[in-house]
Amino acid sequence: MSTQTAQPSITPTDTISRPFHVVVSDPLPSEALARLETIAQITARDSFPPDELTELLKTADALLVRSGTKVTADLIAGATRLRIVGRAGVGVDNIDVKACTQKGIIVVNSPEGNTISAAEHTVALMLALFRHIPQAAASTARGEWKRKKFTGQELYAKTVGIVGLGKIGREVASRVLAFKTRVLVFDPFITAEHARELNIESVDLETVLKEADVLTVHTPLTRETRGLIGKKQLATMKQGARIVNVARGGIIDQDALAEALTSGHIGGAALDVFVDEPPAGSPLLDMPNVICTPHLGASTEEAQMKVAFDVAEQVALVLEGQPARAPVNIPSLPAEQMAQLAPFIQLADRMGSLLGQLTTRSVKQVDVNYSGDICQMRLEAVTWSVLKGLLSVTQAETVNFVNAPHIAAQFGIAFQEARQPQKRSYLDRIEVVVHADGEEHRCEGAIFGQGDPRVISIDNHRLDLHPAGHKLLTWQADAPGVVGRLGTFLGTRNINIVDMQVGRDHPRGNALMVLSTDEPAGPTLVDEIRAMPGIHDAKEIHLG
Numbered sequence: 160m161s162t163q164t165a166q167p168s169i170t171p172t173d174t175i176s177r178p179f180h181v182v183v184s185d186p187l188p189s190e191a192l193a194r195l196e197t198i199a200q201i202t203a204r205d206s207f208p209p210d211e212l213t214e215l216l217k218t219a220d221a222l223l224v225r226s227g228t229k230v231t232a233d234l235i236a237g238a239t240r241l242r243i244v245g246r247a248g249v250g251v252d253n254i255d256v257k258a259c260t261q262k263g264i265i266v267v268n269s270p271e272g273n274t275i276s277a278a279e280h281t282v283a284l285m286l287a288l289f290r291h292i293p294q295a296a297a298s299t300a301r302g303e304w305k306r307k308k309f310t311g312q313e314l315y316a317k318t319v320g321i322v323g324l325g326k327i328g329r330e331v332a333s334r335v336l337a338f339k340t341r342v343l344v345f346d347p348f349i350t351a352e353h354a355r356e357l358n359i360e361s362v363d364l365e366t367v368l369k370e371a372d373v374l375t376v377h378t379p380l381t382r383e384t385r386g387l388i389g390k391k392q393l394a395t396m397k398q399g400a401r402i403v404n405v406a407r408g409g410i411i412d413q414d415a416l417a418e419a420l421t422s423g424h425i426g427g428a429a430l431d432v433f434v435d436e437p438p439a440g441s442p443l444l445d446m447p448n449v450i451c452t453p454h455l456g457a458s459t460e461e462a463q464m465k466v467a468f469d470v471a472e473q474v475a476l477v478l479e480g481q482p483a484r485a486p487v488n489i490p491s492l493p494a495e496q497m498a499q500l501a502p503f504i505q506l507a508d509r510m511g512s513l514l515g516q517l518t519t520r521s522v523k524q525v526d527v528n529y530s531g532d533i534c535q536m537r538l539e540a541v542t543w544s545v546l547k548g549l550l551s552v553t554q555a556e557t558v559n560f561v562n563a564p565h566i567a568a569q570f571g572i573a574f575q576e577a578r579q580p581q582k583r584s585y586l587d588r589i590e591v592v593v594h595a596d597g598e599e600h601r602c603e604g605a606i607f608g609q610g611d612p613r614v615i616s617i618d619n620h621r622l623d624l625h626p627a628g629h630k631l632l633t634w635q636a637d638a639p640g641v642v643g644r645l646g647t648f649l650g651t652r653n654i655n656i657v658d659m660q661v662g663r664d665h666p667r668g669n670a671l672m673v674l675s676t677d678e679p680a681g682p683t684l685v686d687e688i689r690a691m692p693g694i695h696d697a698k699e700i701h702l703g
Contacts (some may be wrong), residue, residue: 217240218510
């Protein structure tokens with residue numbers, strides 16, 4: 160696609176009519192820049208040498224990129240006028256969002272621009288798997304005519320399992336329903352009632368795995384979802400079941416998948432994403448029952464055009480003093496308020512993530528309660544941060560401060576905010592309560608000293624917890640020897656304990672212990688801990 164190139168110099172006349180300077184450092188269609196040309200001088204090129212780009216940004220009000228430009232802290236260090244960085248795409252891995260936030264630079268992306276393209280590619284790969292289309296095409300091109308060898312199956316009346324029902328997962332569901340399939344979905348944030356409205360079934364992961372003829376995943380790649388479909392899960396699936404991954408490499412354990420494909424237990428796989436890209440040397444590339452594509456989920460002309468138009472429009476809005484539709488980082492607030500709220504925003508995000516990882520059933524409602532002087536301030540960003548942290552545990556699309564309420568509403572999650580200006584103690588506090596089907600979790604947080612966020616209660620157990628890093632939670636008897644046995648167990652497994660917090664309901668009753676560790680314990684050790692005398696349950700979570 161063509162790009163429009165402009166000189167960085169701005170004439171006095173242009174300064175009056177087009178007062179802004181926008182730098183475009185990756186290929187973008189010139190049509191997408193038309194909106195910006197009415198208000199800004201544009202300097203556009205497919206790429207810039209780092210030194211030249213650094214110099215250009217000294218006079219730039221906005222920077223537009225795709226994935227090629229790395230927006231680092233060093234690159235923007237001297238960008239004193241830069242107000243916004245726009246990423247024409249979904250991921251922002253190539254942008255140092257933290258550095259931008261610290262400099263007050265808004266980062267925006269286009270989280271919905273590739274939804275249709277990714278969903279269509281997913282369904283295309285499903286059909287290709289069931290009908291052996293790439294293999295048959297290659298055979299025919301070689302001059303062969305082996306119709307019997309490539310006899311396939313219909314997608315009609317099959318059971319499709321979907322892990323993760325974000326925007327892309329929903330679009331996939333609506334499309335495969337047209338093939339008269341049965342659709343099973345695993346997503347902790349989809350209620351049974353909402354699933355019925357979509358003509359699909361909300362079930363647990365084990366049921367999806369056991370009953371699916373074809374499984375497709377649509378979750379983000381996080382600590383919780385890395386290796387989500389591993390050796391144990393693959394063994395649970397039907398003999399001959401098929402797998403599609405157009406989400407992120409690493410959600411499905413590639414080594415375990417290769418083993419299951421070799422044995423014939425898994426009948427075929429279609430992969431658009433890999434742990435390493437390109438996946439040089441992967442055994443999956445040479446397997447006859449595997450279809451591989453080079454990360455094409457968003458690679459359509461329409462998707463590329465949509466994200467470019469969307470981000471250019473958002474940049475124009477911000478330069479004109481209006482809010483962006485999809486900011487990735489903190490929404491704009493007056494500098495003084497932002498300085499006061501920043502630690503609460505971080506705390507709220509971590510509290511939401513903590514509760515999201517503790518909750519195992521469909522969330523119905525989230526209550527965010529404030530007390531103290533903080534009640535006199537604008538708290539939307541704090542409340543939205545709770546939702547962002549909660550939803551980010553499972554959602555495939557990028558969840559940010561603006562779209563978190565919208566995504567919560569999509570899943571039928573009600574949320575409400577309450578304020579109690581009178582302090583219940585000497586601290587400003589946030590209390591978050593998550594109501595799920597037959598399950599409720601709550602935690603309280605406060606800011607200590609000079610911006611030190613702390614979780615001070617989990618499920619009514621008093622604690623003093625720094626919400627970061629690896630946390631091992633155990634629900635246990637408040638009895639002699641339990642803590643010692645667990646400490647010894649972790650020591651023999653080379654797990655270093657950084658901090659220990661214990662809260663109990665009453666002496667010799669039940670207790671919650673939270674251990675902060677340097678290394679993650681992992682699911683195998685957690686299972687062993689659950690079986691220890693005096694331990695009722697155990698769970699590992701990761702914060703920040």
